[in-house]
Amino acid sequence: MSIDILNLSYEELEELLVKLGEKKYRAKQITGWLFKGVKDFDSMTDLSKKLRDMLDEIAYIGELKIQDKHVSRDGTIKYLFKLEDNNLIESVLMEYKYGFTACISSQVGCKMGCKFCASSELGFVRNLTAGEMLDQILSIQKDSNNRIGNVVIMGIGEPLDNYENLMKFLRQANLPEGLNISYRRITISTCGLVPGILRLADEGMSVNLSISLHAPDDAKREKIMPVNKAYSIDKIISACNIYTEKTKRRITFEYAMIKDFNDSEQDAVSLAGKIKNMLSHVNLIPLNYIEGSEFKPSDRKRIEKFKKILENNGIPVTIRRELGDDINAACGQLRRSVINRN
Ligand code: SAH
Numbered sequence: 481m482s483i484d485i486l487n488l489s490y491e492e493l494e495e496l497l498v499k500l501g502e503k504k505y506r507a508k509q510i511t512g513w514l515f516k517g518v519k520d521f522d523s524m525t526d527l528s529k530k531l532r533d534m535l536d537e538i539a540y541i542g543e544l545k546i547q548d549k550h551v552s553r554d555g556t557i558k559y560l561f562k563l564e565d566n567n568l569i570e571s572v573l574m575e576y577k578y579g580f581t582a583c584i585s586s587q588v589g590c591k592m593g594c595k596f597c598a599s600s601e602l603g604f605v606r607n608l609t610a611g612e613m614l615d616q617i618l619s620i621q622k623d624s625n626n627r628i629g630n631v632v633i634m635g636i637g638e639p640l641d642n643y644e645n646l647m648k649f650l651r652q653a654n655l656p657e658g659l660n661i662s663y664r665r666i667t668i669s670t671c672g673l674v675p676g677i678l679r680l681a682d683e684g685m686s687v688n689l690s691i692s693l694h695a696p697d698d699a700k701r702e703k704i705m706p707v708n709k710a711y712s713i714d715k716i717i718s719a720c721n722i723y724t725e726k727t728k729r730r731i732t733f734e735y736a737m738i739k740d741f742n743d744s745e746q747d748a749v750s751l752a753g754k755i756k757n758m759l760s761h762v763n764l765i766p767l768n769y770i771e772g773s774e775f776k777p778s779d780r781k782r783i784e785k786f787k788k789i790l791e792n793n794g795i796p797v798t799i800r801r802e803l804g805d806d807i808n809a810a811c812g813q814l815r816r817s818v819i820n821r822n
Contacts, residue, residue, distance in 0.1 A: 484542040485535070486514060486618075487611030489648055490655055500534050508657050515658040517622035519543050542611045544569075544619045557624060563588070563612060567605055570635050571616040579629035584616040586646060587637025592671050594692075595704045596736060596767060596775045599636045608637070610648035617659065631661060634669040634690070640676030650685060663687045669734065674711045677719040681726040689723055690732040690763075691716060695742050696750035704738075704775075713754060724759045731760040736767045737778035737786065748786045752793035762790055762797040 488496065493507040506527065513524045521527070521535045547568060548560035557573040572583040588605035590597070616635075617628050631653060633639045639646050646668070653661045667688040670676065677689065693713070695701035701708040720731045733755065737743045751762070764787060767777040778786075783799060790797040 483539045484609065484611045485510070485539045486542040486615055487609045487648075489610075489651060490657070496539075500531065502531055506531070511655065511657040514541065515618065517618050542609075542615055544612070544615050546619070546623065549623075557620075559616075559620060559623075561616065561619065563608075569608065569612075569616070571620060572635070573620050573624055573626070573628075575626075576630075580624075580626045581630040581632060582617050582620050582628045583632045583634050584613055585635030585637050586613060586633050586639040586642050590637050591641060592638050593706045594671065594694075596694075596738065596770070596773065598768075598770050607642040607645055610645045610652055613645070613649040614652050614659075617653065628659070629661065630665045630667075632667040632669065632690075634667070638671055638673065639668050640670045640673040640680070643676055643679065647683065650687065664729075667732070671705060671707045672711050672716040672719075673707070674715050674719045677716070677723055681719075681723045686727045686729055688729055688732065689720070690734055691720060692736075693733045693751075694736050694738075696747045696754060700742055700747075704741075717754065717758070720760070721758060731758060733760055733762045734765060735762055736765045737783050738767050739776040739778045739782075741775065743778040743782045743786055745785065745789060748789035749793075752790055752795050755795065756793060760796070762795055763800050764797060765800045 490507060493510060494504045497504060497506045509526050510524060518524065519541050521532045524532060544561040546559060547562040550558045555575050559571045561569050561571060567588040569585040569588060571585060574581045585608065587607050589603050590599045591604040593600050617631065621628055650666060653659050654663060663685045667690050669690040669692060671692045694704060698708060698712050701713060724731060764783055766783060767775060769777055787797050787799060
């Protein structure tokens with residue numbers, strides 16, 4: 481069976497080379513090529529012809545195909561990638577003051593069932609491999625000719641529900657011989673899988689953690705996020721405090737503002753009460769409206785008022801800049817529109 485060389489860790493690549501009777505350091509050369517986006521062994525001109533032929537026989541270089549691409553007025557680019565088994569995933573390239581950020585997917589679909597999310601209704605198909613996560617970055621770099629400096633794992637899927645592959649991907653993205661992206665420039669967004677947060681705290685990786693909170697109390701959160709029945713807000717907060725203690729990283733709480741559901745003054749006060757002693761930051765996101773959904777975005781005034789209340793309670797808070805809102809850049813909407821059309 482042929483193996484995807486992009487899906488090998490550095491150590492696994494070294495082992496493979498030794499098995500082929502080659503020196504370990506060839507891994508460095510191959511990694512260099514892979515991270516330049518090279519997709520065939522024959523182009524790796526500093527390897528012997530014999531090694532290139534051997535690699536060709538036992539391995540291949542995974543390659544995402546650009547199925548669709550939308551460029552927003554603000555420069556944000558949304559990619560719909562086709563995987564080798566024809567499944568579709570989304571990734572987004574955004575430009576911020578501090579450089580280019582890739583938002584990548586971690587699964588085909590999602591099991592978490594959040595009521596306001598476009599990925600939920602399509603269900604879960606499978607986990608992405610580490611190589612497929614990595615290739616989202618490589619393909620975006622190659623297509624856009626930009627160097628990605630930051631990665632957010634905030635596309636389709638729940639990253640902590642694909643833990644082993646996620647760890648392998650993080651180590652690959654961090655490889656000095658490859659992309660060399662520091663852990664501090666990587667953010668994992670989770671709906672709050674507590675065992676995963678606690679495990680991550682012990683990995684010694686100091687990646688940023690972003691929690692999709694979206695409600696100030698369990699009763700409301702359960703209505704929109706079924707996962708809350710397993711992991712309550714208090715359990716998530718305890719896990720976050722342990723995470724901060726071990727990694728010294730500030731936690732971000734994502735809070736999608738839903739009209740007349742979680743955007744009242746009382747909601748803001750409750751939220752402030754829950755998180756007041758944490759090293760954290762709240763990111764208010766105007767909900768992205770999904771056609772046919774019962775949930776509507778809050779109006780601007782409400783969001784500003786909510787922000788003021790958090791600030792008055794000493795909570796650092798920002799309103800997320802909406803990048804790419806003209807191209808369905810958010811949250812599984814492009815994949816959804818393509819799948820529903822077909
Ligand atoms: N499963 C992970 C990451 C993927 S979702 C998580 O839950 O964090 C990425 C982010 O988009 C999450 O914060 C999610 O709650 C949010 N999101 C999903 N649908 C949305 C919508 N319609 N409007 C605004 N944010 C949404």
